[in-house]
Amino acid sequence: MTAATATAVPRGLVAGLTRDQRRLLAGGVLLGSAGVVSTLVQPKLVARLIEAAGRHEPVAALVALLAVLFVADAVLSATQGCLIGRAGENIVREARVRLSGRVLRADLAYLDSQRQGDVHTRLVGDTALMKIALTQSLAQILLNGLIVVGGTVMMALIDVWLLLVTVGCLGVASVASVGVARGLRKAALVNRADTGEFGADLQRVLAALPTVKAAGAEGREEDRLAALADRVRRSGNRVTVLNALFSPVLNVGLQVSLAAVMGIGMARVATGSLGVADFTAFTMYLFYLVSPLVLVFLSVGTYQQGRAAVQRVDELAGIPQEDAPPPRGAAAPAAPKDGDGPPAGGAVHEGGHPAVEFRDVGFGYGDRPVLEAVSFTVPRRGLTALVGVSGAGKTTVFQLIERFYRPGRGSVVLDGKDIAYLSPAEFRGRVGYVQQDSAAMRGTVRENIVYAAPDATEADIAEAVELAGLGDVVAALPDGLDTRLGDQGTGLSGGQRQRLCVARALLQKPAVILLDEATAHLDSEAEAALRDSLRRIARRCAVVAIAHRISTVAEADRIVVLDGGRVRAVGTHRQLIREDDLYRRLAAAQFADGARAASPGEDVSGAPVALPAAGVAG
Numbered sequence: 320m321t322a323a324t325a326t327a328v329p330r331g332l333v334a335g336l337t338r339d340q341r342r343l344l345a346g347g348v349l350l351g352s353a354g355v356v357s358t359l360v361q362p363k364l365v366a367r368l369i370e371a372a373g374r375h376e377p378v379a380a381l382v383a384l385l386a387v388l389f390v391a392d393a394v395l396s397a398t399q400g401c402l403i404g405r406a407g408e409n410i411v412r413e414a415r416v417r418l419s420g421r422v423l424r425a426d427l428a429y430l431d432s433q434r435q436g437d438v439h440t441r442l443v444g445d446t447a448l449m450k451i452a453l454t455q456s457l458a459q460i461l462l463n464g465l466i467v468v469g470g471t472v473m474m475a476l477i478d479v480w481l482l483l484v485t486v487g488c489l490g491v492a493s494v495a496s497v498g499v500a501r502g503l504r505k506a507a508l509v510n511r512a513d514t515g516e517f518g519a520d521l522q523r524v525l526a527a528l529p530t531v532k533a534a535g536a537e538g539r540e541e542d543r544l545a546a547l548a549d550r551v552r553r554s555g556n557r558v559t560v561l562n563a564l565f566s567p568v569l570n571v572g573l574q575v576s577l578a579a580v581m582g583i584g585m586a587r588v589a590t591g592s593l594g595v596a597d598f599t600a601f602t603m604y605l606f607y608l609v610s611p612l613v614l615v616f617l618s619v620g621t622y623q624q625g626r627a628a629v630q631r632v633d634e635l636a637g638i639p640q641e642d643a644p645p646p647r648g649a650a651a652p653a654a655p656k657d658g659d660g661p662p663a664g665g666a667v668h669e670g671g672h673p674a675v676e677f678r679d680v681g682f683g684y685g686d687r688p689v690l691e692a693v694s695f696t697v698p699r700r701g702l703t704a705l706v707g708v709s710g711a712g713k714t715t716v717f718q719l720i721e722r723f724y725r726p727g728r729g730s731v732v733l734d735g736k737d738i739a740y741l742s743p744a745e746f747r748g749r750v751g752y753v754q755q756d757s758a759a760m761r762g763t764v765r766e767n768i769v770y771a772a773p774d775a776t777e778a779d780i781a782e783a784v785e786l787a788g789l790g791d792v793v794a795a796l797p798d799g800l801d802t803r804l805g806d807q808g809t810g811l812s813g814g815q816r817q818r819l820c821v822a823r824a825l826l827q828k829p830a831v832i833l834l835d836e837a838t839a840h841l842d843s844e845a846e847a848a849l850r851d852s853l854r855r856i857a858r859r860c861a862v863v864a865i866a867h868r869i870s871t872v873a874e875a876d877r878i879v880v881l882d883g884g885r886v887r888a889v890g891t892h893r894q895l896i897r898e899d900d901l902y903r904r905l906a907a908a909q910f911a912d913g914a915r916a917a918s919p920g921e922d923v924s925g926a927p928v929a930l931p932a933a934g935v936a937g
C-alpha cells in the first residue's frame with residue numbers, strides 16, 4: 320500500500336478514535352498523576368519518620384500516613400492501568416470494526432494489487448501494536464517521566480552535589496541505554512517484517528494445500544518456510560540480545576551511582592554536612608527513579624514502533640471504496656436509448672429497457688486492454704450466452720456487470736440505468752452471480768444458500784434447491800440443509816457446490832442471473848437437468864451464461880461471440896453456425912471433444928436437426 324494512494328483519501332482514523340476515548344484517557348492520566356504525587360511524597364515522609372524517631376517523638380501517625388500512601392499508590396496505579404487499558408481496547412475494537420468494513424467495501428481493482436497477508440497483518444497485528452503505543456506507552460512515558468522529573472527536583476532540593484554525581488553516573492548509562500533502545504527498535508521492526516513474511520507465505524501455502532500435495536511440493540515449501548523461519552529467528556535473536564542488554568546497562572549505571580552516592584553521602588553524613596534522614600530520602604528517590612527511567616526509555620521504543628503501526632493502520636483506513644462517486648470529468652448518466660432497434664436474436668425488452676446493456680465498453684486490467692468497444696444487450700427474459708476462446712474476456716464482462724471493476728470507456732447499463740451512478744446496494748441485489756470457481760463457504764448448506772437472502776422462507780429455499788437441481792443431493796446429506804461444510808464448501812463435489820451457488824443466486828430473486836461455467840463440473844444428466852431449470856428460470860428473468868458446452872449454448876435465445884475482447888457476432892446457434900467461422904470452429908471442437916453423443920441434435924455443418932425449442936418467450 321503506497322503512501323501516495325493513502326493521501327488521496329481521508330486520513331487520521333487513529334487520531335479520531337483516540338479523541339473519542341479522551342475521557343477514559345484523561346481519567347487514567349489524572350489518577351496516574353495523583354499516584355505519582357503519592358510516590359514522590361513517600362521518601363520525604365520516611366525522612367520525617369527518621370527524624371521524629373531520632374527525636375523520640377511519636378511516629379504512629381506518620382507510619383499510618385505512609386501505609387495509606389502505599390495503598391493509595393497501588394490503588395491509583397491499578398485504576399489508571401484499567402482506565403487506560405479499557406481506552407486501548409475500545410480504540411482497537413473500533414479500528415478493527417471500521418477497517419473490516421472498509422476492506423469489505425474496498426474497490427476490488429485496488430485490493431487486487433495488495434497482498435492479502437499484508438492487509439491481514441495491518442488489521443490484526445498493527446492494530447494491537449497501535450493500541451499499546453497510543454495508550455500504555457504514552458501513559459508510561461507521561462507518568463514515569465513525571466516521576467523522573469519530580470524525583471530529580473526532590474533530590475536537588477535535598478542535595479545538589481549528590482544529584483550531580485547521580486546524574487553523571489546514570490547519564491552515561493542512560494546514553495548507552497538510548498543507543499541500545501534505538502537498536503532494539505530497529506531490530507524489532509525487522510523482526511516484525513520477517514514474521515509478516517513468514518505469515519504471508521504460510522497463508523499462501525495453506526490456501527493452495529491440495530495443489531502443493533498434488534505437485535509433491537511439500538518438501539520445497541517446507542524448505543522455503545524453514546528459510547523464512549530462520550530469518551525470523553535471526554532477527555528475533557538480535558531483539559533478544561538487545562533486550563537482554565538494556566536493563567543491565569542501566570543497572571550498571573544504578574550500581575555505580577549507588578556506590579558513589581553511598582561513598583560520598585556517608586562521608587558527608589560523617590562530617591555532619593548531610594543528615595541521615597535526608598541521605599535516606601535521597602537514596603530512596605534514587606531507587607524510585609531507576610525503574611521509571613527504564614520504563615520511559617522502553618516506552619519510547621514501543622511508542623516509535625507503534626507510530627509505524629498507526630501509519631499502516633491509517634493507510635489501510637484510506638483504502639479506496641467502491642461506492643466512491645464517479646471520477647471527475649466522467650460522463651453524465653446516459654439516457655437509455657429508446658430508439659435502439661430490436662436486439663439481435665429477436666428478443667423483446669418488456670418495460671422498454673434491456674436487463675443489461677453494454678455501450679461501447681472498453682476495459683483493461685492496469686494498462687493491458689481486455690475489452691474494446693463492446694456493445695450488446697441482454698433482454699429482460701430469456702437465456703443469453705457468452706462464448707469465446709479462453710481469455711476472450713467473458714468473465715471480465717460479468718465482473719463489469721457486478722461493477723467489481725469500472726470500465727475505462729463506455730457504460731454498463733442495468734435496467735436503463737448506468738451502474739456507475741448507482742450504489743452497490745442498488746444494483747447488486749438485482750444481479751445473482753454464480754462464479755466460475757464456485758464460491759461455497761464454511762458453514763451449513765442452508766447458511767450457504769441463504770447467504771444473499773438471509774430472510775428467505777423455507778418454501779423459497781425449497782424452491783431454489785429444486786430449481787438448482789440440488790433436491791436429491793440435499794436429501795442424501797446426513798443432516799439435510801443443516802449439514803456442515805468445510806472451507807470452500809468441502810463436503811460437496813465440485814458440481815454440487817456449483818448447484819449450491821446457483822440456488823443461492825436464485826434465492827436472491829434477481830432480475831439478472833450471471834452463470835460463469837455453471838455446468839462445467841456437471842455430468843451430461845445433471846447438465847440436462849440444470850438446462851431444464853435454466854429454461855424455467857429464464858421465463859422469469861434474464862439469464863446470462865458463459866458456457867463452453869455447445870449443448871448449453873445451443874438453446875440460448877441469443878449468443879454473443881467474444882473474440883480478443885471484441886464482440887465478433889451475435890445471433891442464435893443456427894445463425895452463428897451458418898455465418899460465423901469462429902463459432903463454427905468452437906462448436907466443432909466441442910463435438911470433437913466427444914460431446915457429439917450428448918449434443919442436442921445439431922449438425923455442426925450448420926443444418927439444424929430438430930433443435931429443441933428455446934425455453935423462453937424472448
Ligand SMILES: Nc1ncnc2c1ncn2[C@@H]1O[C@H](COP(=O)(O)OP(=O)(O)OP(=O)(O)O)[C@@H](O)[C@H]1O
Pocket residue numbers: 431684689707708709710711712713714715716755
Ligand atoms: N484480475 C486480473 N488481473 C489482470 N488480468 C486479468 C485479471 N483477470 C483476467 N485477466 C486477463 O484478462 C483476460 C480476460 O480474462 P477473462 O477471465 O475475462 O477471460 P475468459 O474469456 O472468461 O476466459 P476463460 O474462458 O478461460 O474463463 C485474460 O487475458 C486474463 O489473463
